[in-house]
Amino acid sequence: MATKIHTSSGWLYDQVFPHYEDWPIYKLARNQEEFVDLVKQESMKTVHDLTMSNPAKLEDELAKTLYLERVRMKQTPWKADKPDEKSFWSNIKRMMVRVDAENEERSAEEYEAIMKTIVDRYAWEIAGKFDYNAYSFAKEFVSIGFSWLLNASQGKGLSRLWSTKHNLHEKIKLEGEINQIRNLARKGTVVMVPTHFSNIDSILIGWAIQSIGLPPFVYGAGLNLFGIGILAYFMNRLGAYKVDRRKKNLPYLETLKTYSTLALTHGCNSLFFPGGTRSRSGALESRLKLGLLGTALEAQRRNFIHDPENAKRIYVVPVVFGYNFVLEAQGLIDEYLKRSGQEHYYRENDDYATPFKLGKFLLKFMTVSSEISISFGRAMDLFGNEVDENGRSIGKDGREVDIKKYFYSNGKIIEDRQRDAEYTIMLGDEIVKRFHEENIVFSSHLVAFVAFEIIKKRYKKLDIYGLLRLPEEDELITYEEFAKVIGKLKQVLIELKDAGKVKLHDNIENGDVGSIIEVGVKNLGVYHAKRPLFHDKQKNIIRSEDFNLLFYYHNRLEGYGLAKHV
Amino acid sequence: MDSQNTSENRPVGVIGAGKFGTAIANILAENRDVILFSRRPEVAGIIENTRENSSQKVHERVKPTSDLKYLSENCRLIFPIVASANFREMTKMLAPYLEPEHILIHGTKGLDVKLPEGKTLDGLTRINRGNISTMSEIILQETVVKRVGCLAGPNLAPELAAMQPAATVVASKFDEVREEGITALRSSRFQVYENHDITGVELAGVLKNIIALASGALRGLGYGENARALLISRGMVEMIYIGRMLGGDVRAFFGLAGIGDLIATCASDKSRNYTVGYRLAKGETLEEILGSMEEVAEGVNTVKVIYAFVRGAGFRSPLTETVYNCVHKDMTVKEGVEYLMNLPFNVDVDYL
Numbered sequence: 001m002a003t004k005i006h007t008s009s010g011w012l013y014d015q016v017f018p019h020y021e022d023w024p025i026y027k028l029a030r031n032q033e034e035f036v037d038l039v040k041q042e043s044m045k046t047v048h049d050l051t052m053s054n055p056a057k058l059e060d061e062l063a064k065t066l067y068l069e070r071v072r073m074k075q076t077p078w079k080a081d082k083p084d085e086k087s088f089w090s091n092i093k094r095m096m097v098r099v100d101a102e103n104e105e106r107s108a109e110e111y112e113a114i115m116k117t118i119v120d121r122y123a124w125e126i127a128g129k130f131d132y133n134a135y136s137f138a139k140e141f142v143s144i145g146f147s148w149l150l151n152a153s154q155g156k157g158l159s160r161l162w163s164t165k166h167n168l169h170e171k172i173k174l175e176g177e178i179n180q181i182r183n184l185a186r187k188g189t190v191v192m193v194p195t196h197f198s199n200i201d202s203i204l205i206g207w208a209i210q211s212i213g214l215p216p217f218v219y220g221a222g223l224n225l226f227g228i229g230i231l232a233y234f235m236n237r238l239g240a241y242k243v244d245r246r247k248k249n250l251p252y253l254e255t256l257k258t259y260s261t262l263a264l265t266h267g268c269n270s271l272f273f274p275g276g277t278r279s280r281s282g283a284l285e286s287r288l289k290l291g292l293l294g295t296a297l298e299a300q301r302r303n304f305i306h307d308p309e310n311a312k313r314i315y316v317v318p319v320v321f322g323y324n325f326v327l328e329a330q331g332l333i334d335e336y337l338k339r340s341g342q343e344h345y346y347r348e349n350d351d352y353a354t355p356f357k358l359g360k361f362l363l364k365f366m367t368v369s370s371e372i373s374i375s376f377g378r379a380m381d382l383f384g385n386e387v388d389e390n391g392r393s394i395g396k397d398g399r400e401v402d403i404k405k406y407f408y409s410n411g412k413i414i415e416d417r418q419r420d421a422e423y424t425i426m427l428g429d430e431i432v433k434r435f436h437e438e439n440i441v442f443s444s445h446l447v448a449f450v451a452f453e454i455i456k457k458r459y460k461k462l463d464i465y466g467l468l469r470l471p472e473e474d475e476l477i478t479y480e481e482f483a484k485v486i487g488k489l490k491q492v493l494i495e496l497k498d499a500g501k502v503k504l505h506d507n508i509e510n511g512d513v514g515s516i517i518e519v520g521v522k523n524l525g526v527y528h529a530k531r532p533l534f535h536d537k538q539k540n541i542i543r544s545e546d547f548n549l550l551f552y553y554h555n556r557l558e559g560y561g562l563a564k565h566v
Numbered sequence: 567m568d569s570q571n572t573s574e575n576r577p578v579g580v581i582g583a584g585k586f587g588t589a590i591a592n593i594l595a596e597n598r599d600v601i602l603f604s605r606r607p608e609v610a611g612i613i614e615n616t617r618e619n620s621s622q623k624v625h626e627r628v629k630p631t632s633d634l635k636y637l638s639e640n641c642r643l644i645f646p647i648v649a650s651a652n653f654r655e656m657t658k659m660l661a662p663y664l665e666p667e668h669i670l671i672h673g674t675k676g677l678d679v680k681l682p683e684g685k686t687l688d689g690l691t692r693i694n695r696g697n698i699s700t701m702s703e704i705i706l707q708e709t710v711v712k713r714v715g716c717l718a719g720p721n722l723a724p725e726l727a728a729m730q731p732a733a734t735v736v737a738s739k740f741d742e743v744r745e746e747g748i749t750a751l752r753s754s755r756f757q758v759y760e761n762h763d764i765t766g767v768e769l770a771g772v773l774k775n776i777i778a779l780a781s782g783a784l785r786g787l788g789y790g791e792n793a794r795a796l797l798i799s800r801g802m803v804e805m806i807y808i809g810r811m812l813g814g815d816v817r818a819f820f821g822l823a824g825i826g827d828l829i830a831t832c833a834s835d836k837s838r839n840y841t842v843g844y845r846l847a848k849g850e851t852l853e854e855i856l857g858s859m860e861e862v863a864e865g866v867n868t869v870k871v872i873y874a875f876v877r878g879a880g881f882r883s884p885l886t887e888t889v890y891n892c893v894h895k896d897m898t899v900k901e902g903v904e905y906l907m908n909l910p911f912n913v914d915v916d917y918l
Contacts (some may be wrong), residue, residue: 401666561694
């Protein structure tokens with residue numbers, strides 16, 4: 001069905017929509033003013049509903065917003081912040097003071113007017129642009145750049161700089177239901193939800209999306225990234241809208257959600273990292289941030305209201321990244337251990353703070369020879385149903401499911417936020433389940449899991465902090481014991497795979513225990529100065545130089561109930 | 567009560583024409599037309615002709631049927647009330663007729679267990695949460711319906727049938743489901759409370775049956791109120807611990823579905839579970855007792871499931887273990903009481 005094209009820069013699939021004038025993201029950008037106006041109107045409608053135009057409630061939300069914004073400006077200023085912020089909010093404050101709270105009718109109107117001023121500002125702040133030329137350039141740049149880095153790092157002598165021997169697609173494997181996704185992109189709107197382990201994911205997924213021939217996706221990018229010169233230039237032109245995690249006030253969150261909802265109802269494929277931030281523990285996401293995910297549900301509901309019989313469908317595609325190492329692992333796991341059991345919100349620090357840092361990060365990433373997999377999962381509708389080749393939802397009993405009826409009460413589509421919030425929670429649970437099913441287990445994941453669990457079992461009484469403080473000589477594992485457990489878990493994993501609960505790298509499925517250990521230990525966290533796992537020359541003993549890192553990589557296989565087999 | 571959003575005019579469905587199902591159908595019929603399903607056509611026929619079932623009069627607004635398709639097409643709100651052992655099978659039969667707009671509120675206080683092939687729930691098996699489904703979880707697994715709820719509380723069928731005042735809890739995560747449930751059930755003799763924690767409420771209703779078995783057994787030995795109070799309060803602690811391990815919130819156990827139901831079933835010979843315990847203590851065997859009962863005593867299966875689950879999790883639960891041994895193994899009730907009385911409990915309340 002799909003035409004595969006091999007080129008040196010590594011495109012594998014032809015474009016699903018060859019003319020960029022047809023791309024919804026392009027159309028949206030051409031009518032940006034109109035679109036932002038719509039976002040403003042719809043956001044105000046929602047704020048209106050939520051405060052029920054009650055002046056006391058409005059005042060309350062406004063006061064809260066003002067307070068939070070002043071705290072933010074003082075405590076966490078960013079380079080990307082607009083210079084006129086302070087004067088804007090002082091002005092809001094003046095407007096608030098002038099409202100005559102005694103006069104209920106007038107004050108409601110005036111508070112709404114102030115709210116509108118704020119929403120207007122937020123809507124423009126959030127809005128992203130799309131510029132085809134910038135996109136084309138970035139596309140070639142990333143691809144040629146990746147390819148160059150890859151070849152430069154793997155050959156010898158000067159000629160390696162011009163070599164194209166190593167194809168990017170040998171290093172980064174795109175797996176899973178690619179044809180299904182291409183097909184559904186023609187019929188409806190695709191929402192991609194990837195796991196998030198490393199900063200590199202954002203670039204990888206962008207590259208992967210165009211590699212499978214899809215037009216660029218709309219996605220929310222951290223506002224902090226827009227403070228970095230060259231990066232800001234491109235982000236501003238690649239359809240990214242700005243997400244500011246510091247702003248937690250009602251008008252901001254509603255405007256942001258409205259932007260995402262309307263982009264979807266306009267047919268723009270969208271990308272959410274539903275984990276919110278990178279996984280600190282190294283485990284697959286088990287708790288998702290549901291705010292943006294909920295906008296997909298709202299967009300589907302609006303599509304059905306617009307056209308009950310032939311509404312455009314929204315499809316969810318879970319994506320799981322697989323690699324042998326995560327560059328930021330050390331920092332992530334340290335943060336996790338510091339904060340474990342306390343709060344579940346991490347302040348984003350600027351790992352990309354300068355273009356130089358970003359470049360270094362990329363270089364490291366490409367030069368360490370190691371395989372990467374991007375596993376595209378089966379698409380589903382927003383209610384967890386399978387989707388057939390015509391884009392229809394199919395229930396467990398093989399019947400077509402008429403999903404617009406999930407929005408029905410008494411035969412009519414109605415708005416019920418509480419109901420849809422519950423549907424979103426259920427969708428989140430389904431995505432978590434799919435993450436585990438689409439996860440491709442590498443040999444390196446398995447050896448890390450087994451090594452850590454063997455030690456953990458040895459010291460049953462210790463909690464995680466106790467384990468991590470064990471003296472090194474207590475962390476030795478004999479090769480024999482190690483191989484025995486690897487063999488056992490290999491069988492368990494194959495059973496899980498046959499039941500559709502996980503995917504396995506070829507080396508686990510077909511390699512013998514010796515080769516799993518060999519490949520796994522060699523590749524695990526290959527980039528780190530201190531190796532999470534290594535064995536001595538005689539292969540008698542397996543040990544770790546950095547137990548925190550071992551714990552981090554071990555966590556990747558949490559959630560499968562494997563520990564009891566160790 | 568806001569009734570604008572409820573399906574006032576359509577009949578309500580009840581699946582299962584046992585004692586409790588019939589009693590609920592009669593309560594619903596005070597507000598709405600009801601379609602009552604029995605899987606045996608002859609039962610539906612008898613109800614139609616005699617207007618009587620399970621020794622209860624059947625309200626004139628209740629229309630019996632043995633056609634699930636007919637019921638599903640005419641009712642948006644359906645109350646499945648069948649024994650847990652048949653629940654999954656019934657759900658699978660119903661599934662082809664369900665649409666995403668249906669609302670299902672079940673009234674079954676039992677658990678379903680899925681075991682790997684070849685395994686049975688004997689005393690040696692250990693299971694985990696993944697093997698166990700509550701009834702609402704079965705609905706979510708087997709059908710397209712998402713809007714599920716449950717009904718639990720001190721609702722002894724014979725007292726409901728006698729039109730005595732009572733109350734129940736409708737639990738669901740969906741506001742809409744609770745509203746629909748309340749509007750359909752509420753009457754001057756039936757008060758309806760609501761709860762968000764469906765899992766907690768389901769588990770409270772399920773776990774209390776273990777205590778009910780024990781309570782009947784104590785009475786069977788001729789013991790009085792001190793012993794029963796001891797059992798109820800210590801049993802409550804164990805229920806809460808197990809309920810939490812299974813994913814319920816502690817609060818549900820203090821409501822009508824927890825402590826309320828516990829008091830009703832632990833003191834009443836109208837409770838089937840209580841009756842099983844009572845007759846065991848009097849020296850009858852489980853086979854004899856079950857052979858002579860019309861309907862299922864859910865606790866008999868529940869205690870098996872919970873015993874296997876707690877063992878699987880690596881914990882001890884003295885009361886459940888003892889009830890298990892008395893019901894399914896050859897420990898006598900007297901030995902069971904002796905065993906429990908010699909255990910070194912010391913903390914009174916440690917779960918709050």
